[in-house]
Amino acid sequence: MxxxxxxxxxxxxxxxxxxxxxxxxxxxxxxxxxxxxxxxxxxxxxxxxxxxxxxxxxxxxxxxxxxxxxxxxxxxxxxxxxxxxxxxxxxxxxxxxxxxxxxxxxxxxxxxxxxxxxxxxxxxxxxxxxxxxxxxxxxxxxxxxRTLILDLQQGEDELMAAMSRTTRANVRKNLKSRLEFRKVASEAELEQVLAIYRETARRAGFGIHSDAYYRDIWRFLGGDSPVVAAFDGDQAVAFVWIAKSAGTAFELYGGVTEAGQKARANYGVKWAAFTAMKAEGCARYDLNGLLNDGISDFKKQFAQHENLxxxxxxxxxxxxxxxxxxxxxxxxxxxxxxxxxxxxxxxxxxxxxxxxxxxx
Structure with a gap:
């Protein structure tokens, strides 16, 4: 210096x-x-x-x-x-x-x-x-x-109770379905996630980075950036991509296929992300921004408050x-x-x- x-x-x-x-x-x-x-x-x-x-x-x-x-x-x-x-x-x-x-x-x-x-x-x-x-x-x-931050120090029953009734029902239905919720574990599964994100962006009309950018997040952050996905057999149908430090989980990206939408997999995968980060010791989960759009309306179904x-x-x-x-x-x-x-x-x-x- x-x-x-x-x-x-x-x-x-x-x-x-x-x-x-x-x-x-x-x-x-x-x-x-x-x-x-x-x-x-x-x-x-x-x-x-x-x-x-x-x-x-x-x-x-x-x-x-x-x-x-x-x-x-x-x-x-x-x-x-x-x-x-x-x-x-x-x-x-x-x-x-x-x-x-x-x-x-x-x-x-x-x-x-x-x-x-x-x-x-x-x-x-x-x-x-x-x-x-x-x-x-x-x-x-x-x-x-303006965002929504969940207190992961609460019990799972409390987290469930904060959701809207329909959201809670969709999550519970997912948990009883044939879908498997787990972390993405290989580069081949990561490529499925990237394909879902491209599809979601086209359908919803928002811009995204090149695939190389997301591969670099996977490479440079490693275990500090888990991707939780819903799998129907070997095929991912929804995902939530997170960055996490010791105390905070921050939602980076999410997406769902048309088949995943029909199965309401975007509800179950969100819950899986919350509980996975809670199990890893994170005290808070930031859903990363609220706007006046459909994505934000979906986020707001998971709690009855907002954070500024x-x-x-x-x-x-x-x-x-x-x-x-x-x-x-x-x-x-x-x-x-x-x-x-x-x-x-x-x-x-x-x-x-x-x-x-x-x-x-």
């Missing part, structure tokens, strides 16, 4: 971490989200991002950390830094951790802004920490803050932040749009810079 990135005496200090076991140990010990795990960073690094893990020490003791994803931006903006469902720390330590992270980024990366979407409830102490560290709330959301997380927060890091925030609205959606950023963002950046020149 450069001298400039060292914090003043008595303040927390951010240091890069290059050891997977140390990093994942910190995430799991401090109750971090699975999107902060080493393997998730490797997935993103294989698909147009750059990744850095920072551990924040307080007098030699780890206070928290953050896995930073960097998306390159057109010159002279350099990059946008993003913390997905982080930082990893107690909410009351947020200000110190984020301040240390921001100082490190300013002195070593030159990123134009830092975006954070913590795994904290709205109104928590963490939000006060974000404000104290200079972050401001933004509506340019990447991960949806802190949302999206942004910290300016560079004098060029006004160019980024006012002249590059599409670039600010880089985290969602992927490769299309480069061409469109470059045009907008050039136009914004021309307008800022004397005499323009």
């Amino acid at each position: 450069t001298p400039e990135s060292q914090l003043r005496a008595g303040e927390a200090t951010a240091r890069p971490c290059t050891d997977r076991s140390e990093w994942d140990g910190l995430v799991n010990e401090l109750g971090g989200h699975p999107l902060q795990l080493w393997g998730w960073g490797e997935v993103k690094a294989a698909h147009h991002w750059r990744v850095e893990r920072l551990i924040v020490d307080d007098d030699g003791t780890p206070l928290g950390g953050a896995q930073i994803l960097y998306r390159g931006l057109p010159w002279p903006l350099k990059s946008l830094a993003y913390i997905s469902r982080g930082p990893v720390c107690a909410p009351e330590d947020a200000a110190r951790v984020l301040d240390a992270v921001a100082r490190h980024l300013r002195s070593t990366q030159g990123s134009v802004a830092l975006v954070a979407e913590p795994d904290w409830d709205a109104g928590s102490a963490g939000e006060r920490g974000l404000e104290a560290a200079g972050f401001r709330r933004t509506e340019s959301t990447i991960l949806i803050p 997380l802190s949302g999206t927060w942004e910290l300016p890091l560079s004098p060029l932040y006004p160019v980024y925030s006012t002249g590059m609205p599409i670039a600010r959606r880089a985290l969602q749009r992927g490769r299309s950023l480069a061409k469109t963002g470059a045009r907008q950046a050039k136009g914004a810079l021309r307008r800022l020149r004397p005499g323009a």
Whole structure:
């Protein structure tokens, strides 16, 4: 670390971490989200991002950390830094951790802004920490803050009781059917899952990544990303794909074939995912976002409540932040749009810079 990135005496200090076991140990010990795990960073690094893990020490003791994803931006903006469902720390330590992270980024990366979407409830102490560290709330959301989180520390009877009557009946019917619910155990079964996901996307009309992206999740996250599927004989007919840390299960993807829909396998496989993650020690199961659509209506059948997380927060890091925030609205959606950023963002950046020149 450069001298400039060292914090003043008595303040927390951010240091890069290059050891997977140390990093994942910190995430799991401090109750971090699975999107902060080493393997998730490797997935993103294989698909147009750059990744850095920072551990924040307080007098030699780890206070928290953050896995930073960097998306390159057109010159002279350099990059946008993003913390997905982080930082990893107690909410009351947020200000110190984020301040240390921001100082490190300013002195070593030159990123134009830092975006954070913590795994904290709205109104928590963490939000006060974000404000104290200079972050401001933004509506340019990447991960949806309105969601449904199940308390897996409840008994199975309590989880069942929270469902709608029809959903509970469909789950129980599935459990008595010929369907088998278990984790995907081979690459051949994974290919069945990918085919189901392509079919589901076509039927429902939503966009998905290439198959290579999902294979990389399977490869880089390994046991931290189980896929629970419903099998009719040797054929998968529905699945739920999860990322999990020690305390949190986070639903990534799901899909069902037309035959699986007729058998209501999408109900049984959801229940199988809940109980599998409960058995593995996860205390909470996040169904990952609620919108006003049919998929969200399906999710809401499994409980009678909703959760609201802190949302999206942004910290300016560079004098060029006004160019980024006012002249590059599409670039600010880089985290969602992927490769299309480069061409469109470059045009907008050039136009914004021309307008800022004397005499323009």
